[in-house]
Amino acid sequence: MLKNYIKIAIRSLLKFKGYTAINLLGLALGLTAGILILLYVLDEVSFDKFHANLDRLYRVETLFATTESVGKKSYDANGWPIGMKLKDYPEVESVLYAKDASGLLIVHDNQQIQQKLYFASPEFFQILSFPLLKGDPRRALEAPYSIVISEAMEKKYFPGGDALNKTLTLADSLTFAVTGVMKDIPGNSHLQADMVLSFATYPLLNSEFSYEDGWGNINIQNYILLKPGVDAEAFHRKAAGIYQEHAGEELKTWGITASVLFQPVRTLYLTSHTNSIGPLGSLDRLYLVSGIAAFVILLACINFINLTTARSVYRAKEAGLRKVVGSTRSNLIFQFLSESLLLTCCALLVALMLTSMILPAFNFLLHKHYTLAALGSPAVMICIALLVLVVATLSGYYPALVLSGLRPADVLKGKMQYSVRGVQLRRSLVVFQFVISVALVLGTLIVMDQLRYMQEQSLGFTTEEVLIIDASVVRTPNRAVFQTFGDKLRAQAAVSQVSFSNALPGRRGWAGQVAWAAEGRSEDAVTVEYIAVDEHYAAALGLQVIAGNYFDLERTAALKDGLILNERAVAQFGWASPADALGKRIASPSGYPAGEVVGVVRDYHQAGLQHAIGPIVMDYNPHASDLYAIRFRSEDAAQLTATLRALWDEQFAGHTFHYSFLHESFERQYESEQRLAQVFGLFSGVTVLIAVSGLLGLVSFMVVSRTKEIGVRKVLGAGVWSIARLLSREFLALVLLANVIAIPLVWFIGQRWLEGFATRVSLHPAIFVITLIIVAGITIVTISFQTLRAALSNPIDSLRHE
Template sequence: MFLNYLKITLRTLIKYKGYASINLLGLSLGLTAGVLILVYVLDELSYDRFHTNGDRIYRVGTDMYDIKTGALNGGIEGNGWAVGKLLERDFPEVEKVVYISNGNGLQVNHNGKRIEQRNFFAGQEFFDIFSFPLVKGNSQTALAQPNSIVITESMEEKYFPGEDALGKAMLFEDSLLFTVTGVLKDIPAQSHMQFDMLISFATYESLARGFTYDGGWGNLNVRNYILLKEGVDAHAFFAKARDLYMNYVEEDMRKWGMFMYLGFEPVKEIYLHSKRGNGMGQLGSIDRVYLVSGVALFVVLLACINFINLSTARSAHRAKEVGLRKVVGSSRNYLITQFISESFVLTVLAFLIALGLIGVILPMFNQLIGKTYSLAMLLQPAVVIGVMAMLVVVTLLSGYYPAIAISSLRPAEVLKGKIMTGQRGVQLRRVLVVFQFVISAGLILCTLVVMNQLNFMQNRDLGFNRNEVLIVDVGKVPSGDQTYHNAFRNDLSALSAIESISFSNAVPGRNGWVGQWAHASDRSSEESIGTEFMTIDEHYFNTLDIKLLAGRNFDPNNTADMQEGLIINETAVKQFGWETPENALGKKVDSPSKHPAGTVIGVVKDYHQWGLQQQIYPQAMAYKPHFSRYFVLRYNVAATADLLTQLEATWKKHYDGHDFSYFFLDADFERQYYAEQRLVKVFTVFSIVTIIIAIIGLTGLVSFMVTARTKEIGIRKVLGADVLNITRLLSREFLMLVIIANVIAFPVAWYLTSQWLNGFAYKVTIGASLFVLTFVLAIGTTLLTVGYQTVRAALSDPVDSLRYE
């Protein structure tokens, strides 16, 4: 029986190869999008699922609340030094706690060079909690002693090629000698932790100034992960442990002007759901997963709708075939099975074409979403199951209605030439076309809004000049004191292309010390505000063209400036309660952490330290060049032919053995808009695909309509109707359907894009021009598609039209 269905199906596809080709095009485009997004979604959802105890592992973070308003000021992934030990001591629900801290870019000495690898300090409990298998060494002791280091297999091959690294020494920062005590498998890509090396936390204890497990409440620079005991009610534990800060240091927090509480995140949810950041790797976004999944689902649905419309349109050609089959004894169930079989074969053929398309466009898709997928991903069990389910669903969605509709034709009426013209079928096809253009118009409008916002962010006046600025990073070079870099700076000044040089610990797009609490000295500490504290020199404002509104710049000859001088921005003036820049001059600022504390000597105009997603923070800048890491160079474009070569030669003269690290400020600042740039590309690609599929679907419906009205067209031409009248008559209905689709799509797209824009502190308004442009694109596409076929019908010979039926 199956072979019979298959034989008839193949004959039918060959007979109607034009329709089959169009169907295959639409379905293959839809399946290509569907399969690629299926791979992406399954990959995103698989992060941190490999840990044996994953259901009991939680990351402990810190949430900070304003004392007066109770509003959440922000959350971070770090904790005070005492937190982890107190969780283990005070709460029997906790089985294990591990301390982890950044390696601060410790560099490996190798072959006369310093190489930075991703490294972290981690306690000996690390391997008890996480399932990162060691291939060499003892997991119970590998991180127990000071100066111990565990490296990945890739690092063993890099630094000890062909050798066993166990027991070997590795030199860091010219003076730190570590012993390799373990080798672990390379970290899976689907882990929110990405590292090359783990250094024992006992080493951190000896290196971190003043480290103690009994204090350090304000030093939120360590991470704690906990393993709860089996059977523990996690939410009940969270409620008990949340107030740990309040139980121990409430009075200190009042001085800081904030309350802090613990927050707990399941390890399986960190990658997609965390709002506290991730200093151990990148984060994904569950919203992005939902967005891309939704768009891909619509694309697949549009492909199915396109199939339905084309199959329905083809029913006019197959009506007599159905009538004859019924006359010779075929049952309705047999015909339904036959048509669904055709749908299945077409779907499988479309899938095979989609595989070819995937092989071609996979590199572009990887670039689009920032992944490194290979075709081997398609062989993973979850992907195979997902693809099979997709094929079944697409087959049923695209084949069931045409099968029911065509198999319901009555033989007597069919053989007399009366094809399906019932209102029910016509209305359904109209609804499907409207749905297609709702999606298409909605995606076009969304794309235009996202493009408009991105253009706004890229071209807004940021309050500083980011063009022709190059940053040299000396943060990995031990500085000792400011004089260490003076010789390098003097040689840079001698280069003809350099117009101005500054030295700072932060530049726009790269943070200084964020979240430093401070308050006006004549106000209560409970009125503290979070500031971004930076250290700069006297050339910083001139180099970046930042405007000084009141007061003066730093004076290197004034000792008081280095000791207590502060320059703040307009936002800090307002939040400290001083109203105007002039009123702020001479005022004193206090801070529990001593930074920023001092006397205001100047006020600068607000500028965007960060992208337009964020409000401008209160900023406080101190004259402390010896705390800095970035040389900020403004250069003359006309004299930059050999600038990088000259800079690197100067670097090697002073810092030979250290990697020359630099970046251009404009390109680096643009990194903050990477997500928006990628979103524009995703929306653009999917908009084009949906428009193509909608055009194919519209072609099918126009074809059906022209076929059904062939005799009417002939009669109208005989009675004197010209081509324009007939084209207008046949196009009117479709233009009305597209107008209805736009009316439905616009409010939905406006709401969704408005919600998206609410994530930006500075944003565009959704102007009428975007709606007009979307409408014009939708109408223009419809006129071109419908006009081509209707003009062909209108130009046909009326004699042939009258003979048609």
């Protein structure tokens, strides 16, 4: 019997090739969206799930709070003594000390190479499930100047054989012994490292480090493993006040309070707001993309239902005859579901081909590295099989109910009745399709409008014709070489200004520094961004000094003790005006920043326009700098870049030349919004295409069901355009209704989304009018073909229809 059902299904699909092609395309698009998002979702939720003791594993975070006007800020790192104090708690089984070490470069074949390096204490391989292939996992990171490398690094730096007990040179003169080789850290780990250095080395490189002091030095990552059976919530409440217990008075003098948070590693990737050692996901983005994909699949199913129902007129006699010869309703339902399943399986084959073509662009869009091989994993194959069954059932069940419920006597006499409820359902489905389509089109336009608005705003500095050279790869105690290189840059005819600093717009300085007006109270502390600059910084960026003076080599006192503020910092410190701030002093527990205000610059955007302008304090400190900002006159940027590269290779042989342009660097801050616009644009195009196909199905159904009416109207004198208007009016009303439903909904959601931007566009009615015109235009083009064909048909043929 199953074989018979398949034969009938194939004949039926081939008989109505046009409808089959449209159905196939709609289902294939839906399944393609489903497969792509399935890869994304399974990858996102798999992060860090491979750790053996995941239910007891936590990352320790620090939460700082200053005044109410500043609020709270969390960090994924902690003060130096936190790890040692946590070891004193009986609930804690083990504590890991770790720190980013990417500033140390590998010296190999006279080249300095940057890799992902990480300091870690011996607990690294005990707390975290990263297999060590060679070496002792308990002792590999015990001794100073020990290093564990990944398999990939062993092949790269020791291609001839075993790396164990051999040495690597870091930062020109530091020799590390290879004590282990670990399996490459998987891509679905929030912690990414090519090499792990023993944490015992860090105090030897930083003489100020102490396990007992340095509560304000927030640069150490700690992970804890709780003992089995410990009530995690109770422990979190107990240990949250560890800062206040041991350093409360010291923190009070800084005008801040601090507490620790315990982030479960199980949910860290998707729920944490910060991760300085690897990738970071977004639960909101996961829900958004998954929701859009679900709607696309649902629209494809609705599209199938409408087209199949429209075609049911031609299948009614078949169903009636089968009932006459003994088929039960369940037999008919199974037959039509088999047809739906067959078509869905064919759509799956098309979807797999589409996936292979779209996957590179999808990877680029989401910054992923998925391959077709991932489709062969058991989890993905099971999910795809379930997806096919769900789509086939959703698509085929309602049409199967309709066809199997027809009465044989009425069908064979040609007296088919179309229920009002069924017609209304089909109309409702089309409205729903267009609500989603209109919403996504509007969402795309809103995101693009906000992105355009941010890109067009004045930034308060000059972005054009400024080239950036990143000198952070050069690690040397001889700071004079940077001054020498800067002088060589200034000697170039095409160069007008050269600045050396630790931050530039789009590249933040030392954020989170605490300071207060010296004549005020430490309780009124302000969190500022500290920027180390030289005397050329303002000129290179085109910053406007509105009070006092900028740094000048002739005013040596200002160079030693002077500070430059922006307008926002002046307001935050409580001074009435930029002029009033001159001569005032700023105090800070760390000494950065601390000194006398000698100048004020007009506010400018150090970060993207998603963020409000924050307080900035500039200090003359070129020795803490590593970024060159080069303003050039020449229009030939390629020639200038080649010249600068040659100068770099001459001054810093063996170091990689990293450069970018300031406008490009600043624009990269909008990548999230650009990707969001691309995602919305992609899915809105797909949903409109599917919705149009569904509309075509409903038009076909209506034309067939009203064939005799059209013939009578033509006999009575109705013209072609009057009939076309008659048939089109209803469909345009459905699209208009969809807009009426979608526009207020998107307006509300759009306003909420825009509230997350410090600089935001106002929602203009033109966006909604444009959307209405686009969707209405597509609708008119879609329905015109069928309605005009019906209006131009011979009325005699129409009257013979029944």
